[in-house]
Amino acid sequence: MTQLQDSPRLVAAPKVELELPAEPWWRFFTFSTDHKVIGIQYLVTTFFFYLVGGALATAVRAELATPEADFLGFERYNGAFTLHATIMIFLWIVPALVGGFGNYLVPLMIGARDMAFPKLNAVAFWLVPPTGILLLASLFIEAPAAGWTSYPPLSLISGKVGEELWILSILLAGTSSILAAVNFITTILKMRMPGMKMEDMPLFCWAMLAASILTLIATPVLAGALILLSFDLLAGTAFFNPSGGGDPVVYQHMFWFYSHPAVYIMILPVFGMISEILPVHARKPIFAYKAIAYSSLAICFLGLIVWAHHMFTSGTPDWMRVFFMIATMAIAVPTGIKVFSWLATLWGGKIHFRSAMLFGMGFVSMFVIGGLSGIILASVPLDIHVHDTYFVVAHLHYVLFGGSVFGIYAGIYHWFPKMTGRMLNEFWGRVHFVLTFVGFNICFLPMHKLGLMGMPRRVAQYDPQFADLNWISSVGAFVLAISTLPFLVNAIYSWVAGPKAGDNPWQALTLEWTTSSPPPHHNFYGDPILLTGPYDYGLHSKETLDYFAAQLQTLRELALAEAEPTSS
Amino acid sequence: MSAISNIILVGMGILLTLASLWYGQNHHLLPESAAESAPLFDSLFNSTMTIATGIFLVVQGVLLYCIVRYRKRRGDKGDGDPNHGNVLLEIVWTAVPAVIILWLGLASIDVYQAVYGGTDVGGHIHTAMVMESSHEAEAGDPGYAYTPVVLPGKEMGQPDLVVQVQGMQYAWLFTYPESGLVASELHLPLNKRVRLDMTALDVNHAFWVPQFRLKQDVIPGRETHLEFVPTQLGQYPIICAELCGPYHGVMAGQLFVDTPEDFERWQQEQVLAARGEGSTLALVSDFSPVHPSPRPGSPEAESAFAHVHHQRLGVSPSDLKSLQSHSGSLPSAG
Ligand code: HEM
Ligand SMILES: [Cu+2]
Ligand SMILES: [Cu+2]
Numbered sequence: 001m002t003q004l005q006d007s008p009r010l011v012a013a014p015k016v017e018l019e020l021p022a023e024p025w026w027r028f029f030t031f032s033t034d035h036k037v038i039g040i041q042y043l044v045t046t047f048f049f050y051l052v053g054g055a056l057a058t059a060v061r062a063e064l065a066t067p068e069a070d071f072l073g074f075e076r077y078n079g080a081f082t083l084h085a086t087i088m089i090f091l092w093i094v095p096a097l098v099g100g101f102g103n104y105l106v107p108l109m110i111g112a113r114d115m116a117f118p119k120l121n122a123v124a125f126w127l128v129p130p131t132g133i134l135l136l137a138s139l140f141i142e143a144p145a146a147g148w149t150s151y152p153p154l155s156l157i158s159g160k161v162g163e164e165l166w167i168l169s170i171l172l173a174g175t176s177s178i179l180a181a182v183n184f185i186t187t188i189l190k191m192r193m194p195g196m197k198m199e200d201m202p203l204f205c206w207a208m209l210a211a212s213i214l215t216l217i218a219t220p221v222l223a224g225a226l227i228l229l230s231f232d233l234l235a236g237t238a239f240f241n242p243s244g245g246g247d248p249v250v251y252q253h254m255f256w257f258y259s260h261p262a263v264y265i266m267i268l269p270v271f272g273m274i275s276e277i278l279p280v281h282a283r284k285p286i287f288a289y290k291a292i293a294y295s296s297l298a299i300c301f302l303g304l305i306v307w308a309h310h311m312f313t314s315g316t317p318d319w320m321r322v323f324f325m326i327a328t329m330a331i332a333v334p335t336g337i338k339v340f341s342w343l344a345t346l347w348g349g350k351i352h353f354r355s356a357m358l359f360g361m362g363f364v365s366m367f368v369i370g371g372l373s374g375i376i377l378a379s380v381p382l383d384i385h386v387h388d389t390y391f392v393v394a395h396l397h398y399v400l401f402g403g404s405v406f407g408i409y410a411g412i413y414h415w416f417p418k419m420t421g422r423m424l425n426e427f428w429g430r431v432h433f434v435l436t437f438v439g440f441n442i443c444f445l446p447m448h449k450l451g452l453m454g455m456p457r458r459v460a461q462y463d464p465q466f467a468d469l470n471w472i473s474s475v476g477a478f479v480l481a482i483s484t485l486p487f488l489v490n491a492i493y494s495w496v497a498g499p500k501a502g503d504n505p506w507q508a509l510t511l512e513w514t515t516s517s518p519p520p521h522h523n524f525y526g527d528p529i530l531l532t533g534p535y536d537y538g539l540h541s542k543e544t545l546d547y548f549a550a551q552l553q554t555l556r557e558l559a560l561a562e563a564e565p566t567s568s
Numbered sequence: 569m570s571a572i573s574n575i576i577l578v579g580m581g582i583l584l585t586l587a588s589l590w591y592g593q594n595h596h597l598l599p600e601s602a603a604e605s606a607p608l609f610d611s612l613f614n615s616t617m618t619i620a621t622g623i624f625l626v627v628q629g630v631l632l633y634c635i636v637r638y639r640k641r642r643g644d645k646g647d648g649d650p651n652h653g654n655v656l657l658e659i660v661w662t663a664v665p666a667v668i669i670l671w672l673g674l675a676s677i678d679v680y681q682a683v684y685g686g687t688d689v690g691g692h693i694h695t696a697m698v699m700e701s702s703h704e705a706e707a708g709d710p711g712y713a714y715t716p717v718v719l720p721g722k723e724m725g726q727p728d729l730v731v732q733v734q735g736m737q738y739a740w741l742f743t744y745p746e747s748g749l750v751a752s753e754l755h756l757p758l759n760k761r762v763r764l765d766m767t768a769l770d771v772n773h774a775f776w777v778p779q780f781r782l783k784q785d786v787i788p789g790r791e792t793h794l795e796f797v798p799t800q801l802g803q804y805p806i807i808c809a810e811l812c813g814p815y816h817g818v819m820a821g822q823l824f825v826d827t828p829e830d831f832e833r834w835q836q837e838q839v840l841a842a843r844g845e846g847s848t849l850a851l852v853s854d855f856s857p858v859h860p861s862p863r864p865g866s867p868e869a870e871s872a873f874a875h876v877h878h879q880r881l882g883v884s885p886s887d888l889k890s891l892q893s894h895s896g897s898l899p900s901a902g
Contacts, residue, residue, distance in 0.1 A: 074814040147811050153788060154771040242789025248772060249787065282638070284648035289659050313774060313785045313809075315792045318684065322677060329669045336665040337658070346634040349648035353639065368627045372620040375669075379676040381609055381683060382616065385781040388774060388809040452597045454778035458810045459817030461731060463805075490765060506637070538650030541785065 023521070031126065033118035034521060038125050039104025040419060043412075045125075046096040049132055053087035054481060056080050061443070061477035064470050069460035077460035079143025079162070083135065086148045086166065089262070090173040092131050093404045096130055097269040098180055098215070099125060101411050102208050104419065106184060108512035108519065109202045111193030111528035116186040118177050122458035127176035138162050147458060149255060152240040152248045156232055163233055167226045174219045174226075181215035184208050193511075199293075202510045202534045203286065206293040206479075207272025210300035214261040214268075217304060222258030225251055249314055256307035264303040266400065268296055270407030271338055274360055277414050278342055280508040281357035284348030285535040288341040295334035302331045312383045321380045328378040335371060339364065354506075355429030359410035362437050366402025370395055373448065388458075391451025397444045409436070409487070416494070417501030420516045424498060428490040435483035443476025510534045514552055525559035584625055592618030602804060602825065603780035604685040604797035610781075612679045619668060683782075684795075727763035727795060729756065735766065735773030735786040735814055738819035749838050754806060754823045756798050757831040764794045774810035777823055785810055798825040 004143050027037055028044070060081050063071040072080055103121065107114055115121045138144055144166035146155035155163050177527055188209045192201065229251065231237040238244025240251040271292075279286045287294065308324040316324075342364055351357065373395040376382045385394060409432075416424050446469040451457070455466050462470065504513040515524050531548045532540065540548075592614045638648070673861055731754065732743040742754045757764050766775055768788040775794065776783040784794045806821035826834060 069817070074817070078811075078814050078816075145814065151772055151811070157771065158813065229799050242787075245789075247789065249790070282648060283640075285648070285650050285652050287651070288653045289651075291658055313783050315785055315787055315790055318680075322680070325676060326673050329673050332669050333662060334667050337662055340661040341658075343627065343630050343634070344654075346638065347630070348651070349634070349638050350640040350644060350646065351634065351638050353635075360722040361635070365628060365631055368624065372624060375620065375672065376613070376616055379612070379616065379672060381676055381679040381781075382613055384783050385609060385613075385778070387783060388776075388811075449597050454805065454807065455600050456776070456817070458811045460814075535652075536650070538647035 031122050032510035033114070035103045035107050035115045035118065035121060036419070036519060036523075038121050039100050039102075041125050041164060042095055042103060042128070043101075045128055045132070046092050046100060049087050049091035050096075051484065052136070053084050053092055054484065055354050056084035056087065056181050058477055058481045060084055061474040065474040066466050067462050067464045067470075072460065075145065076143070076144035078147075078158075078458070079139070081148050081458060082144050082166075083139060086170070087132075087135060088400070088433060089148065089266070091128070093266045093400060093403075093408075094177060094262070095173075095264060096408055097129055097404065098177065098184075098208070098211060099128070101204075101217045101273060101408075101415070102180070102184060102193060102211075102269060104415070105512060106187055106205055107191070108209055108515070108523055109205055109510055109534075110188065110196060110522065111511050111530065112187060112191040113522040113524070115183050115309050116191055117183050121183055123427070124176045124179040124183070127172050127179075131169045131172040131176070134165050134172070138165040138169075141165065145192065149252075149259070150229070151244075151255075152229060152232065152251050152472075153242060155229065155239055160233055164230065164444050167230050167233075171223055171226055177215050178219050181212040181219075184212040185216065193530065196530060199290070200530065200533065203275035203289065203292050203296075204269070204272035207268045207275070210296040211265045211268040214300050214303060216264050218258040218265075220262040221254055222339035225254035225258075226256070228254075249311070249316075252314055253308070256310045260307040260310060261303045263399065264299055267405050267515050268299065270363070270404050271296065273407055273411045273414075274342060274363055275338075276510065277356055277360045277410050278345050279537055280414070280506050281352045281354055281360070282346050283352070283537050284345055284349040285537050285539070286341070287338070287344035287347075289535065291337050292341050292556050295337045298334040299331060302327060302334070306331065307377065309378060309383070312380050313387050324380055325380045329375065332371070332378075339368060339371070354413070355424065355426060355433055356410050357415050358430065358433040359406050359413060362433065363403060363406040363410060366398055366406060367442070370398030370402055373398065374510055386451050388456055389451030390447040390455045390457055393457050394447035394451060397440075397447075401440060401444070405435075409433075412491070414506070415512075416491070417505045418497050418512055418517045418519070420498075421501050422494050422498035423505065424494045425490050428486045432483060432487045432490070435479060435486070439476050439479030439483050441476070443473050443480055446470075446473045509536055514558075525556040584622060584629075587625060588618045588622040591621045599778050600800070601779060601781065602798060602800035602802060603777075603782065606779065606781045606799075608679045608682055612675055615675065616672060619672070624762045643660040660889050679818075680894065716746050728760040729762045731756075731762065731764055733764045733775060733786065733821075735775065735808065736768055736769040737771065737810075738808070738815045740775075740806060740808075740819075740821035744835065747835060747839055749835060751838060751843065752821070754821060755834050756825050757830055758801055758825055759797060759799060760828070761795065761797050771812050772810045773808045773812050773819070776806050776807045776809040778807065779804045783809055800824075801827065803827050873888065 027034075028041055030037075032038060032041075059072060060077070063069065063077050063080070065071075071079060085243060103115065106112075113475075138161075142159050142162035142165075144150070144155075144162040145158050146163065150163070150166065188201070188205055192198075195388065198206075216392070228237075228239040232239055232241050236244075238246040240246045240248050242248060275286055275292055306324055306328045308320055309328045312321055312324075373391070377386065377392065413424060413429055416422070450466055450469050450473075451465070455462055501517045503515065503517055505517075506513070511528055511530070511534075514528065514531070529551070531551065595614075595617055597617075598610060598613065601607055730745060732745060733754075734741040734743070739752065740754070741750070742751050744751070764775065764784075766784065766786045767790065768786045770788060772788070773786040774783055775786055779800075780796055780798070782794055782796055783900060784792050786792060802825055804823045804825070806823050808819035810816075812819060824834075
């Protein structure tokens with residue numbers, strides 16, 4: 001745990017070797033190896049896919065506004081929700097969090113000049129656009145229609161071309177995330193600035209470490225499953241095809257061995273970001289640093305042994321159902337530790353309700369609902385009733401939208417000034433938050449009841465008794481669709497013409513705020529200095545803080561002065 | 569802490585408990601229950617809802633309290649009170665969820681044992697080839713290992729009735745091995761223990777009756793099972809809960825729980841009718857998309873189903889029969 005210290009914990013002599021600022025805008029379109037450029041490339045690219053995935057979601061909800069399948073029709077509907085889910089998971093949440101925020105923040109937070117393998121990093125990013133192109137192409141050639149889970153035998157008979165495009169794009173996305181994971185693990189373990197122990201790292205880095213370990217262990221299994229599925233599809237083998245003696249349930253095991261950890265790959269980085277954002281805007285140290293850090297590792301471990309809770313109705317033997325139920329429920333403990341620690345961080349703080357904080361607190365609030373419905377899903381007898389119904393759709397959106405998307409927005413509002421050097425507009429940020437929060441709950445809350453009452457998921461047409469709740473839900477979806485507009489306009493306008501941010505607009509204490517906004521090419525002016533612990537809010541007198549600021553200023557001037565001759 | 573704030577705290581605790589208890593019993597989130605095990609499910613669900621409501625209220629309450637009480641006041645430039653942790657508090661909030669989880673886990677195992685205990689849900693994996701022959705042999709001879717289940721207060725033995733269920737795009741077929749009757753509706757006698765032996769002809773499906781709180785995937789190349797005792801007369805939807813193709817949403821069956829007399833009468837009528845047609849296949853022309861349907865009898869309802877079965881798949885009674893004898897084989901890509 002970070003201790004109170006009124007003297008700098010470590011001062012390294014500034015070593016000066018700089019390339020100086022003013023990098024051109026088109027560097028974002030190049031094979032840049034700068035982790036910050038790559039991070040922003042990821043964020044912008046994935047946001048584009050979020051808009052596509054959102055458009056598909058709107059189409060799905062438009063279909064479901066009435067009981068008849070009269071908007072998209074049966075066949076196109078299946079393509080729409082399959083692509084919606086695939087895009088949201090593989091082209092938005094995972095790459096935005098790991099690739100976007102992970103890349104941008106990890107090296108800055110641990111005082112490194114870049115990731116461990118910068119070229120590998122660029123390769124990992126440049127696998128994302130082809131992934132998207134393949135998937136979007138399938139929209140026009142033949143949409144995959146077997147759901148994002150792509151269970152055989154359905155996936156073997158519902159259209160070869162669409163299915164194969166889907167498999168290839170997921171393989172690309174998987175390759176990209178394996179490369180990224182190797183890079184993060186190495187960077188976090190080996191590239192920390194001298195003197196920074198693991199326990200001095202910001203919690204986001206712990207979360208990225210846990211998420212990367214999960215990625216590294218789980219993704220190859222998915223790749224294996226998809227390659228075997230490809231053989232069944234194209235070469236007539238029968239790994240999963242029952243008509244040749246294969247077992248479709250084996251695919252489900254392999255698929256969920258990846259895809260359950262995948263939800264933690266999506267949510268762990270968000271946990272990390274929230275642990276960064278709440279202390280800054282509540283002006284308080286994070287409560288129980290160690291408990292939060294180690295609970296990430298506990299979640300990482302438990303996350304690997306719970307996959308079969310997606311298969312309680314798949315003819316899974318009794319002992320397995322019971323084992324996986326208990327393991328799943330156990331995850332509630334480390335998750336609870338995090339939630340309570342966040343609440344304790346807010347307790348007694350001086351909370352600044354900036355947009356980042358609104359989304360951060362919105363995240364806590366919504367994630368708790370997703371967690372509670374998750375407990376119901378963990379219990380075998382309860383899950384058997386609600387499995388594959390709208391209850392699950394409600395749960396997964398409270399976790400993935402209420403959790404991941406709120407977290408990503410919180411992160412964007414928090415780090416936008418650092419990334420672009422400009423402030424976002426607070427008023428439009430609040431409008432964005434209110435529309436998102438209200439639309440989100442109108443859209444997804446009714447789905448809990450729909451599922452419990454008997455509405456299965458993945459259907460274009462449903463019993464008219466469910467018409468009212470579905471209509472409400474669709475209205476919420478349209479509000480959500482509209483809610484992205486204030487954000488889009490705000491982000492684009494502010495990036496170009498927003499007020500200048502300064503180095504540290506939130507008076508935050510982690511390392512990324514000690515350099516300029518945006519940071520120079522190798523991140524720091526000279527070697528970075530660790531002056532305080534990452535969460536020492538309220539621990540330092542005003543004099544100490546002024547002393548830190550003066551120190552940094554001197555170092556930077558020294559560095560710049562020495563750099564002059566080399567750059568000219 | 570002052571006496572007054574203690575009283576307030578205790579009062580809020582009581583209110584919270586009452587609110588959670590009330591909502592746990594009055595959430596109206598479930599349809600009626602119509603099978604013997606359903607009340608077990610409901611009581612576990614209600615207890616879980618009670619706990620969940622409590623946790624929900626505490627967490628959202630604390631958040632709201634923080635928003636009101638700890639918002640930054642105008643002109644205040646300081647930081648909050650820098651406490652880093654509190655070991656006792658951390659232990660408490662690790663232990664409390666752990667205990668809740670332990671309780672829920674044990675309660676779930678209990679209900680699970682009562683509902684499924686001994687049902688070998690998915691024990692039979694066979695390749696298509698094996699299945700063809702074994703299926704024939706099993707008809708009329710429910711010869712696989714089956715351990716009796718004990719529901720509270722009631723001794724169970726062998727099921728009173730075994731029905732073979734076949735799922736296929738996009739319909740359910742029910743075979744009554746004793747009479748050889750094949751029907752598109754599932755009729756079951758009231759208060760009799762039923763076992764369903766289920767398999768799929770093409771892709772995965774899932775057999776779900778929300779009023780029974782039971783669901784089980786129906787998988788090609790594998791036999792899965794469900795056991796239950798219907799306890800209420802009536803008509804219930806059989807919903808396919810596993811994505812099985814574009815018309816998955818209209819793959820609906822009907823389940824009728826009849827009095828034993830009605831059940832016998834229905835079975836005899838069907839057998840007679842089938843004899844009259846020189847076929848063991850009854851009711852095929854009677855397929856109707858009763859649930860989930862647009863308006864029953866509306867043109868959409870008629871056409872969705874007819875479209876699926878006659879135009880797209882060209883399924884006719886004779887096709888169904890031949891499909892049956894090739895159970896487990898996959899139709900070529902479509
Ligand atoms: C923009 C607002 C969103 C709306 C209105 C929306 C709507 C829907 C709907 C109605 C379904 C149900 C499809 C079905 O099962 O029949 C669905 C499925 C799904 N959505 Fe979303 N969604 C939204 C955002 C997201 C986000 C941000 C994610 C993030 C990961 C996401 C991930 C998924 C997944 C994984 C499924 C499961 C699809 C399947 O069953 O195969 N959605 N969504
Ligand atoms: Cu089906
Ligand atoms: Cu289906």
